[in-house]
Amino acid sequence: MEYRERTYRHKISKNNLTSFHVSVRETDLFISSDRDLTEAALQAIYRYRGFIETYIKSHPRFLTSLVPIEKDDLAPLIVRDMLETSCTVGVGPMAAVAGAIAQYVGCDLLEEAPNVIVENGGDIFLKSENEIKVGIFAGESPLSRQVALKVRLEEMPLGICTSSGTVGHSLSFGRADAVCVTSKSASLADAAATAIGNLVKGEGDIREALDAGMKIEGVLGIVIILKDKMGACGKIEFV
DSSP: OBOOOOGGGGOBOOTTOEEEEEEETTEEEEEEESSOOHHHHHHHHHHHHHHHHHHHHHOTHHHHOSSOOOOOTTSOHHHHHHHHHHHHHTSOGGGGHHHHHHHHHHHHHTTTOSOEEEEETTEEEEEOSSOEEEEOOOTTOTTTTTOEEEEOGGGOSEEEEEEOSSBSSSOOSSOOSEEEEEESOHHHHHHHHHHHHHTOSSGGGHHHHHHHHHTSTTEEEEEEEETTEEEEEESOOBO
16 A cells, blocks of 8 residues: 555645645544634634543543444444444444544535535545535556546535545555545445445456445445546436
8 A cells, every 4th residue: 555645635625725735643633614714623623533542541442443342322422423434334343433534524614605625645525605616636646636526505514535445544444546435424435435445356347336325324335446437326426
């Protein structure tokens, strides 16, 4: 697996919004909104990271488990979301962490502005008053940056999350260059992209992985890219 500079961050149509970068340790967000909301974003990141880090101290399996663990009705909301998502998808709760952070920070920022796009390592939460186009980065695949998703007003807020077995630092047991999942929940989209990506070992697995992914409750659409092959299903509209 190889690290790539996040040039894909410039492949989202932002409709003249103000963009800014906010980073706290492993959390690295690229945000576009009506104005610079850096301070509000930082406060939100510290708050939600604090909930997760504090929970891990008393529940270390939350950090390390690759399978669902028991739900906890007393946990903070973001942690409960991740626990419930992991049970729905069948992966460990941390498979949802990037999408969850993007979503919860984004929802907080929507109290300050009507247009918010939060990207967290390829996992996106977005809400806009205009249609949005989101390009798909797929490493060395010839299809990388050649296709984009159109997100209509009525579909937002929406989570669009991508997992890869060839790009980035996230754990994947598959070989897909990109598995992109859309859902009303960015937490679920993130975890589902991981689970679906784990199924793609070769080109012959694309159709089966698509079928399995669409059985996950809450998944709206899926795009899988592996080398020069692509498959898609569900509520997906390409530009």
